[in-house]
Amino acid sequence: MPRPRSEKARQSVLEAMRRALAADGYEAVTIEGLAAEAEVSKQTIYRWWPSKAAILGEALLEGAIPGSDVVVPMTDDLGADLRAWFTAVSAGLARPEGVSLARALIEVTAADPELGLVLNERLAAPIREWVAERVARGRDAGDVRADVDVAAVADEFIAIASYSALIGQPLSVERVEETVVRLLRGIAAG
Secondary structure, three states: OOOOHHHHHHHHHHHHHHHHHHHHOHHHOOHHHHHHHHOOOHHHHHHHOOOHHHHHHHHHHHOOOOOOOOOOOOOOOHHHHHHHHHHHHHHHHOOHHHHHHHHHHHHHHHHOHHHHHHHHHHHHHHHHHHHHHHHHHHHHOOOEOOOOOHHHHHHHHHHHHHHHHHHOOOOOHHHHHHHHHHHHHHHEOO
8 A cells, every 4th residue: 555645755855864864964965955855845844844853863763874784793702802893883984974974963962852862872772782792791701890881881882983983084903902902901800
């Protein structure tokens, strides 16, 4: 059964936002451009969303988020796994769509703090899950202290990766190494 015309048009605007974000970055997106690409009026867009940030928020909630598809396999070497994770995520977020997304999330959060929290949590959830599983494996192997706050470790990962995205530069090999060495020193057992 086909969607009602307004739902098709709404989805068209959201798809236009995702394409524009990936191609040109959030800063270049205009309501006029979205309206033209989706073949709707600016008034229609403003009837559905109060701002460009709101459109982006909904587009990201309903669609794929650039950089969220990073998969880092876990091995028996905690340090190697952390280095691999930082390297992969940093490189992914330093791509133009990752930089644009990080900067757009700041604007979305400023314009709509509630939506910003939802989007940031969506981005952070896979990181928290990966960190929790990897730290749990480290505990089981006796490499990580039992009292380590997994959420705090995950927040460090998120902060460092976010900073890398905001400045549009992947973490250097030296920065990854220093970060992992410092982190391991803080969570190591014995």
